Amino acid sequence: MNTAQSRAIACGGNWCVDLVKVIDVYPEESSLANILNESMGGGGCAHNVILSLARLDPTLELYALGVIGQDTFGDYLWEECRNYPNIRLDQLRRTSQSKTSYTDVFNVLSSGRRTFFHHRGANQFFSPENVDLQDLPVGFFHLGYLLLLDSMDRADPEYQTVAGRFLAELQRRGIKTSIDLVSENSDRFTQLVPPALKFVDYCIMNDFESSRLSGIPIRQGEQLLPANFKPIAQRALDEGVREFVVIHFPEGAYLLSRSGEEFYQPSFDLPPDYIVGTTGAGDSFCAGLLYGLSRQWEYPDILRLAVSAGAMNLRDLTTVGGIGHWTEVEQIEKRFPYRSCPPLFTTPPESGRDLK
Numbered sequence: 001m002n003t004a005q006s007r008a009i010a011c012g013g014n015w016c017v018d019l020v021k022v023i024d025v026y027p028e029e030s031s032l033a034n035i036l037n038e039s040m041g042g043g044g045c046a047h048n049v050i051l052s053l054a055r056l057d058p059t060l061e062l063y064a065l066g067v068i069g070q071d072t073f074g075d076y077l078w079e080e081c082r083n084y085p086n087i088r089l090d091q092l093r094r095t096s097q098s099k100t101s102y103t104d105v106f107n108v109l110s111s112g113r114r115t116f117f118h119h120r121g122a123n124q125f126f127s128p129e130n131v132d133l134q135d136l137p138v139g140f141f142h143l144g145y146l147l148l149l150d151s152m153d154r155a156d157p158e159y160q161t162v163a164g165r166f167l168a169e170l171q172r173r174g175i176k177t178s179i180d181l182v183s184e185n186s187d188r189f190t191q192l193v194p195p196a197l198k199f200v201d202y203c204i205m206n207d208f209e210s211s212r213l214s215g216i217p218i219r220q221g222e223q224l225l226p227a228n229f230k231p232i233a234q235r236a237l238d239e240g241v242r243e244f245v246v247i248h249f250p251e252g253a254y255l256l257s258r259s260g261e262e263f264y265q266p267s268f269d270l271p272p273d274y275i276v277g278t279t280g281a282g283d284s285f286c287a288g289l290l291y292g293l294s295r296q297w298e299y300p301d302i303l304r305l306a307v308s309a310g311a312m313n314l315r316d317l318t319t320v321g322g323i324g325h326w327t328e329v330e331q332i333e334k335r336f337p338y339r340s341c342p343p344l345f346t347t348p349p350e351s352g353r354d355l356k
Contacts, residue, residue: 009062016073023109042320053290128169140177141170144179148182179203181205182209216235244299269337274314277317
């Protein structure tokens, strides 16, 4: 595998269309809320991460994998990707068996909290049988979202889940694996995620998902519990994650490596008028993380870019419209101050230190 191939990234999993509505308040049943703004854009883990990566670096070789319908939403996603010459579409399959997946997203203006109404659609058919590994010369494969990929979540007699079997095969081929989860409020976390973690190099979760997976609270009410970061991340490492676990949340991000190194990166103290929408911010964070890994940066610098990419995403209502080239993304450090670090962690370097 040459240098370009070792840096190349494949993103497989969920593709959908997000129908985003910004509302004044989330209503109780049988009551009314006002729609203040709305937009349509691509969504889903694979879509959001690969397009964010394409915008971060137009020279990075990228491979899109998933299943979309033969319908207008599918056409929309296909054409969106064609705007980026560095995205290979050979393995983005189309099916007449189901509509393209879509999600109605309701984003409360005052809090930024989002509620999702999701139609699974064609994503349920994405499976290892859709993937030609012989034609996938990449160094990294990002899979998401587990719990929303019916075929990947199926039982497997040897690996417990099909996703576990697929990730194991990727690792056997020397491809680094990473996963992302969906914020589902169910006990399926403890049933379906641990089998996959045995074959994951990098596990990326938000605060809600990390608590569901570990059974350890990360918040008390709205207050973060920094002392619980390490035991939460350690649970995932104990399940088999090879290199590191990252937990991200509005206040920042935490990384625990297999060797026991801990890193904390605070987010930015942004003015309210900067934040237009929050949909896709976690996926942009993930893209920044993967990009830093592909450049072989040190962990603190990887976290810095990831947090900056997540923040830049907030300036647009769509999932990827706020992201620019990585050299532009890092400049956000020179515009806004960091939030303060929790007492358990060291204050990071001053803003403005250029990445290489």
